[in-house]
Amino acid sequence: MSSMAIExxxxxxxxxxxxxxxxxxxSVAKGDVFALLGGNGAGKSTTxxxxxxxxxxxxxxxxxxxxxxxxxxxxxxxxxxxxxxAANLYPHLTAxxxxxxxxxxxxxxxxxxxxxxxxxxxxxxxxxxxxxxETYSKGMRQxxxxxxxxxxxAPILFLDEPTSGLDPVAIDEFNALISKLAESGTTVLMVxxxxxxxxxxxxxxxxxxxxxxxxxxxAPEGGRISPDEVHQAFAKEHQQ
Amino acid sequence: MKPALIIAAGEWRFxxxxxxxxxxxxxxxxxxxxxxxxxxxxxxxxxxxxxSLQTAAEETFRNQPDRHPHRMxxxxxxxxxxPAPLAVVDPGVDPYTxxxxxxxxxxQNSATFAPAFSGAxxxxxxxxxPAMAYQLLVPLVLIVIGFASMAREREGGTDRQLLxxxxxxxxxxxxxxxxxxxxxxxxxxPLVLAASQALFAGESFVVTTTFIVGYAVYLxxxxxxxxAVSTSTRQLSTSLMALMVLWLALxxxxxxxxxxxxxxxxxxxxxIEADLEVAVALREQGDGHNxxxxxxxxxxxxxxxxxxxxxxxxxxxxxxxxxAEAAEADLTDTMNTFAEKKLAGEVAQAxxxxxxxxxSPQLAVRHFSMTLASTDLAQHHRFTRExxxxxxxxxxxxxxxxxxxxxxxxxxxxxxxxxxxxRTRVSAENWRVLDEFRFAPxxxxxxxxxxxxxxxxxLLWAAGFAALGRARALALTEAAHA
Ligand SMILES: Nc1ncnc2c1ncn2[C@@H]1O[C@H](COP(=O)(O)OP(=O)(O)O)[C@@H](O)[C@H]1O
Ligand SMILES: [Mg+2]
Numbered sequence: 001m002s003s004m005a006i007e008x009x010x011x012x013x014x015x016x017x018x019x020x021x022x023x024x025x026x027s028v029a030k031g032d033v034f035a036l037l038g039g040n041g042a043g044k045s046t047t048x049x050x051x052x053x054x055x056x057x058x059x060x061x062x063x064x065x066x067x068x069x070x071x072x073x074x075x076x077x078x079x080x081x082x083x084x085x086a087a088n089l090y091p092h093l094t095a096x097x098x099x100x101x102x103x104x105x106x107x108x109x110x111x112x113x114x115x116x117x118x119x120x121x122x123x124x125x126x127x128x129x130x131x132x133x134e135t136y137s138k139g140m141r142q143x144x145x146x147x148x149x150x151x152x153x154a155p156i157l158f159l160d161e162p163t164s165g166l167d168p169v170a171i172d173e174f175n176a177l178i179s180k181l182a183e184s185g186t187t188v189l190m191v192x193x194x195x196x197x198x199x200x201x202x203x204x205x206x207x208x209x210x211x212x213x214x215x216x217x218x219a220p221e222g223g224r225i226s227p228d229e230v231h232q233a234f235a236k237e238h239q240q
Numbered sequence: 241m242k243p244a245l246i247i248a249a250g251e252w253r254f255x256x257x258x259x260x261x262x263x264x265x266x267x268x269x270x271x272x273x274x275x276x277x278x279x280x281x282x283x284x285x286x287x288x289x290x291x292s293l294q295t296a297a298e299e300t301f302r303n304q305p306d307r308h309p310h311r312m313x314x315x316x317x318x319x320x321x322x323p324a325p326l327a328v329v330d331p332g333v334d335p336y337t338x339x340x341x342x343x344x345x346x347x348q349n350s351a352t353f354a355p356a357f358s359g360a361x362x363x364x365x366x367x368x369x370p371a372m373a374y375q376l377l378v379p380l381v382l383i384v385i386g387f388a389s390m391a392r393e394r395e396g397g398t399d400r401q402l403l404x405x406x407x408x409x410x411x412x413x414x415x416x417x418x419x420x421x422x423x424x425x426x427x428x429x430p431l432v433l434a435a436s437q438a439l440f441a442g443e444s445f446v447v448t449t450t451f452i453v454g455y456a457v458y459l460x461x462x463x464x465x466x467x468a469v470s471t472s473t474r475q476l477s478t479s480l481m482a483l484m485v486l487w488l489a490l491x492x493x494x495x496x497x498x499x500x501x502x503x504x505x506x507x508x509x510x511x512i513e514a515d516l517e518v519a520v521a522l523r524e525q526g527d528g529h530n531x532x533x534x535x536x537x538x539x540x541x542x543x544x545x546x547x548x549x550x551x552x553x554x555x556x557x558x559x560x561x562x563x564a565e566a567a568e569a570d571l572t573d574t575m576n577t578f579a580e581k582k583l584a585g586e587v588a589q590a591x592x593x594x595x596x597x598x599x600s601p602q603l604a605v606r607h608f609s610m611t612l613a614s615t616d617l618a619q620h621h622r623f624t625r626e627x628x629x630x631x632x633x634x635x636x637x638x639x640x641x642x643x644x645x646x647x648x649x650x651x652x653x654x655x656x657x658x659x660x661x662x663r664t665r666v667s668a669e670n671w672r673v674l675d676e677f678r679f680a681p682x683x684x685x686x687x688x689x690x691x692x693x694x695x696x697x698x699l700l701w702a703a704g705f706a707a708l709g710r711a712r713a714l715a716l717t718e719a720a721h722a
Contacts, residue, residue, distance in 0.1 A: 052404060053717065073717050074406065082404040088397035092257045104246050106405040152405070 005030045005156055005187035006051065010060035013043075013050050013211075020046050021211045023060070028204070030155075033178060033188040035198035037230070038208035039238060044191040045085055047208070048158045051189065052082055064156065081152035085160040087145035091134035095124060095144045098133065102148055110151055118147040121177055123170060138165035146174065150181065157181070159190040163197060175201045195234060199227040209237045243407045247415020251389060252422065261385050265423065268381035272430045275373045280328040280434060290320035290339065294677065301674050306665045308654070309638040309645070310564065316344035317674060319630055321351070321623045324614040324681040325441035326451060329434050330371035332615025341624075343631035345568060345638075346528065348575045351624065370434060371609050374455055375602050376491050378427050379462040383483045385423055386463070389416040390470040390713075391479035403717055413471055413713030417706075420463035424456070431455055444684035451612045454695055458605040461701045468709030471716070494600040502592040508585040518578045525574065528567025531560045539566055553648055560651050561643025565636055572632055579628070583621050590617050597694060601701045608694035614681035618690070623679055630677050637673030641666055 006028040013021035020043045028034040038044050049055045050062050053073035062069045064076045089098045099115050110118075119129055122143035133141055142165045149157055163171045171194065178188060178201045192198050198205050205225055207215035215233045219225045241249075255261030297318040304312060321339045323331065338351025390413070393399040402412055432452055439448045466483060473479040509517070527533050531540075531552070543555060543562065552559040597603035610616035642651075650660040681687070 052400075054400065054403075074408065077404050077406045080404065082400070084397055084400060086397060088401045090254075090396075090398060092254055101246070101250055102401060102405050104241070105243055105402065105407050 003029060004063075005032075005065055006034070006189055007063040007066075008047070008051075008060070009063075011047075011050065011057055011062055012059045013046055013055055014058045015046065015055070019058070019211060021050070021057075024208075024211070024213050025060075026204075026206050026213060026216065028187055028189055030187050031182055031185045032204065033182045033190065033202045035202035035205045036189070036191045036208055037193070037195065037198060037205060037234060038191075041210075042208040043211040044208055045160055046211075048082070048160050048189065048191060051158060052076065052080070079154060080156040080158055081149040081154040083145050083149045083157070083159040083162050087138075087141040089133055089141060089144060089148070092132060094132055095119065095129045095136075095147075098144060099148055099151060103151055106152055108152055115147075115151065118151045119143075121150065121173070122147045123173055139167060139170065142166055143170065146177075150177070155186060157186060157188045157190070159188065161191055161193065163192060163194050171197055195231050196227045199225040199230060205230055207233055207237060243411040244414040244418060247402075247407070247412055248418035248422065251416060251419035254392075255385060255419075255423075264381050264384040265426075268378060268427050269430070271368070271377050271381075272370060272373050272427065275368045276329070276370045276430055276434050279331065279369050280437065283323050283328045283331060286339075287323050290322050293318070293340075294320045294322075298674060298676060302668070302671045304668060304671055306668050308664050309561075309641040309666055309670065310345075312671060313345035313564075313635050313638050316342055317631075317634060318342055319627045319677040319679075321620075321679045324619070325438035325443035326435070326448070326613035326681075327615050328370070328438055328441075329431060329451070330609045330613040330615055331369055332371075332610035332613055333617050333620055334615050335367070337617075337620045341627045343627065343634070345635045346571060348572075348579060348628060348631070351620075351627075370431065371606070371613075374431060375458070375605055375609070378424075378459060379487060379491065379602075381427065382420060382423060382459065382462050382466055383480070383487060386416075386420045386466040387470055387480045387483050388476055389420065389467060391473045391476045392470075394474050394716075395476055399716060409713040409716045410710055412716075413467060413709055416470070417463055417467045417709065420466060421460060424459035424463055428452070428456055428459065443681070447612055447684045447687055450688060450691070450695075451609070454605060454608045454612065454691070454698065457695065457698045457702060458601060458608075461601045461698055461705060464702055464705035464709055468705045468712060471709055471712040490600040491602045495603055495606075498593055498596040498599065498603060501596065502589040505592045506585060506588040508582070508589070514578065514582060518575065521574050521578070522571065525567070525570055528564045528571070531563045533563075536563050536566070539563065555648065557643045558646050558648045558651050559643075560648060561639055561641075561646075564642055565639035568632070568635055568639060572628075576628070579624070583624070586617060586621070594693070598697055598700075601698055604694045604697040604701070608691045608698065611691040611694065612687050614687055619682060622682065626679060627677070630675060634674045638670070641670045641673070645670070 004027040008024050008026050011021055011024040012019060024043075024047065026034070036044050036047060046055060050057060051064060051069060053069045053076055056070055065079055067075050069076050090101070093101065096115060099110075099118075103110050116129075124140060124143045124147070128136065128140060133144065136144075142162070146162055149159065163174055166174060175197050178190070182188060182201070190198075190202075202225065203219045205217040206213050207217075207230070214237055215230075217225045217230055217233075255265070297320075301312075301315070301317050304315065319341050321334070323334060327334060341351045342349045390399070393402065393412070399412070403409065435448045435452050439445060465486065469482050469486070470479045473482060508514075525535065527535075539562070540552060540559065543559065544550060544552070547555055549555060593603070594607055597607050607616070611618075645666045646664045650657075650663045653660040654664045655661070
């Protein structure tokens, strides 16, 4: 079995009649954080949905822990936690109830203390935790969704714009949290607009443009990717 | 806990927190309970009144003074159809067909006093039977509660959250179905109570249980239909629309279309045409009141020969009574031929309707319910036949008395001769020829056999929607290319 947790090989995906991913190839090693950057409609969410098996490749392969996604979706779902683009949780339930519900379904047993700790990590106000999500702001819902993804204790995280809607302090806390998870061996594939945040936590950054991987940046041993370099590349690609 | 059960519990929590779910559930209970209470009071009152009227009619007949037996033939008698125990849930055709029949010599009257027509002014809801509430309104309640079950997850994107939590798609679907079955079971509770009331009123245990099971299967069909449609639609509004269209079609449109089709497929003459036909046929038969009618010449000749005498006055029996008896038998034969033709026509229409119940679970459960409750058309036919048998029996009993307990000479002279008139009055003891008439439900085994086909139809519908819903659920993880 490959030591790669996530692998895309010549991945082509079509949505409607249009080809939205063309020959995308990249891989993420176990315990690494990979950030996928790109403008709106570049194909970032499509990439995640393909790894989750909700979209089938027209050609090429998407593998998770060496397993072809299309061949065994259940395996992929058991091994991973997914944070959707819109925090898709139940508005009629409180933060705690949402977490209890999805964790019970995932067969993950967490104590109430674990749950409170996770909500502390994402710094969700304590007085809000017993209120229904229909009263939450977008950022608060996003925090609950992040807490859920973490609490799943899955070896792999697929995060679609996890920091959207979060305030700057919360973004910093989130980045710290991801770094800590990676240290403890979790593999993360995240989609983001936040160049600086991505460079802070990711060991590798991919730049996606109109379905094609047009740039790949890797952190030097013991160092970080330079945000300026990525930013320039991003801006250049954007102009074309 | 199993994932499907967690999903089901989650669904219940959603309903209890949504005003729509709670309101629909309460409305469902109110409708069912009011219809049950009203109907059971009505049926109870009718049972008691028909029972006492029957006893009173029998006593009145038997307490008539000594008189000429033919006067009793014309005095006549009433029989009442007692409602079956399960009529508290499903009065079936009872409110539309007559429940009282006047029995007399020389005529077959149709049953009269159909409560639905006298109660028509009380408004539509007054006629909402529990059977209708369960067949038409409870599915609507289930739709209002359940249309969102899967569509809500799909519209809100939580379906993917569930799937990526590792829940198998068929478990999500199953959970939704279980939750809806829970609602059905709760709504079925009043029916169980009402059916147990029928049990105490003497209904068979197997029939009562099967009755409840049939309704449970019917609601299961709807639960599965709702889950299947909700799983097939991405939007709440689409799901609700599709289900409303299905409800309209299956509950409101198909049944009348099937009924008119049945009428077209086996047309029947109108009542006037049919009555005229009988009248024409009867005109050709002799008048039983006139022993000299040439129609009875042959009967007279046979009798004279049998007893070896030359004049009817010399016969040991009253020839007029013999004629009355023979004429009644002939007349009844003719009337029965026409009556059976009419019943056969109705049965043919009913048979077409029974087959077409494949088209709608509502039709299937309606026939199932009436058959088991013993309130279907076949039972009305049986009442008609039993009443006719009772009529024929007491009329012929009186005609026998007429033939045996007076002389021909007295009988023909009774309007001229006071003494003869006295001698042709027979003892009131003879009025005991009248049998007690009690209309009982059909045997349990007949009803079970008759209803099993409809139960099978319901099971087929359930299996179809189960397969569809499961397939649609499995398609949720099938990668979309679009
Ligand atoms: N449901 C869909 N059906 C058809 N095309 C879609 C659908 N969703 C997204 N697309 C198209 O796919 C392309 C990539 O979309 P997406 O992966 O969501 O972009 P990103 O997440 O990078 O903003 C876009 O051109 C978009 O128009
Ligand atoms: Mg996106």
